Amino acid sequence: MSGILESLRVLLGGDPKRVPKKEMPDEVRELHAHKFSDKERIEAIRIELAHKEQHKMPEKKRRLRWAVLIAVNLLFVVSYYLDIQLLEGALTASRFMGFHMADLNSALQVMLAFKHVVINLLIGTATVFVLWWLLGGRTFCSWVCPYHLVAEWAEMLHEKLRAKGWAMDIQFDRRSRTWLWILFAVLAFATGYTVYETISPTGILSRALIYGPGVALVWVGLILLFEIFFSRRAWCRYACPIGLTYGLVGATSPFTVHYKLENCYHEGECRKVCLVPHVLDLTIKGRAPALELDVGADCTRCLRCVDACPTGALTIKYKGLGGLV
């Protein structure tokens, strides 16, 4: 329970808590203390990483994830163009083979603005809630959200430019996303307009794919430019209320990335690729307060860390399914 509370606190923008060494269980403290005694193992990892650096392998899980993301979004498009009524609507609300689905944040905006909930919307919201609780909450972000994909491409460019000194990475306070979430909820309730939907790059991109492009894409382009030149992945990290909504849903999800302290040699490869590196602070040397931990609610389950980890300390876990996954 305290783990979930801590995970929610970090999700809302708090800095991960540091557990003092003396409060850790003996075996954890022991492990931390003797971590680097196996010199041979560490040298082997160093060589492996150097080799990896020279012979860049494709990130298989990332490719799979992109394929899923593109497939889901294309399913909307194909369903409409072929008129096969498989997946009607857009990401804000849809019908999958006739079953109602409603994006949780869009539904929330509508409920607060309209102050009236019809049964179809309730069904759609509940369905999507259960779906994403089962699938991990922010899994929506990295596996479905079309903005996430273009932002990943923008991030690659950002990294290249930053290496040349042509771009900077302004760090913002992560609590700004929480402020914006509250602000947009209050605005929807007070003004009676779904204010956030106006600028939601997720909704804009989803509709642009299905119904054709428009001026709204300029706004999406501006956010991307900001991310490329000024702040890495700024929208997803510091602004998007959709991400926070799904983060809250996934806080108790059975699907997580799992950390094993025993396997970890703290190279920090995982944090380099992570969209939300604060959830991986537990991989910093001396931080993990237990032998095994689940990565927090802000994790988008993009699984890049699982691919990046040279020692298998990070794995996919589905609680209740034992070792099946």
Place this chain on the structure above:
Amino acid sequence: MTKKRGMTPQQRARRKFLNSIALAAGVTGVSLMGFVPVAAKKLNERLRPPGALNEDEFLAACIKCGQCVQVCPVEAIKLADLTDGFGVGVPHIEARDQACDFSCDGLQCVLACPTGALIHEIAFPSQVDMGIAKVVAPAKCLAVQGKGFKGQARGPDFKGKLRYAEIDRWNPIQVADHPYDLELCDLCVRQCPIEIQIIDCAKDDEKKREQLGLVAKRQPGECPPKHAIELRPIESSDGTKRMQPVILEGCVGCGVCEMICPVEPSVIVIDPTESREKSRGMRA
């Protein structure tokens, strides 16, 4: 520690905090710019799909998914761009390009709407309250001028569709594929879906009475209780007797008359402002 422009950690934390406030304020500011088209009453002039609640409630309730767009058989419904501000992704109809001709019969857009922004209590075209047609330029009207009409109502390049039940009961066809030859132009009356439904209902009733001796039982609104448009005799200043289209109480604002009018620009246009101002999305 003070590697960045000689700042202390406190100064850096303060700067980060202020930057974050600026970011949140900026994002909120941009989103609130969406209020501009609403405040300018630009959106009130939009013709909304059947069943749309009054404009403020409609903007609040619409989840911007476009399911109404996808089910419309004549593709009358379009989603607005960011230039509509808070109305981005909200559906509307450009009647002159493609009106709603109710050729789906069952108000598919209303059935598709997941949030009730298109009111679910509505079942028949005669209950719709999209707006009211207005004869804005009677002097240009072919009927008023005593003229007939021959050919394609909107020319060969017009893409708009209508369902002509006598040609194909189920599939709308292009207006350009259905030329007319009329002694006196009465296209607005002839193609009015409400008027067509009144005629069909009367025929149906007649048939049932003759063949089975039964009186057809109907749900309220299934047959339009009131006429929507008629050609009414007028006497012009030089004493000649002419006909003029007159909009009646049964008009629901679907826009077919605006679309079909062969005069450029249309003699009849739909005014959605008045009727939807206090409307709950349907006629009482």
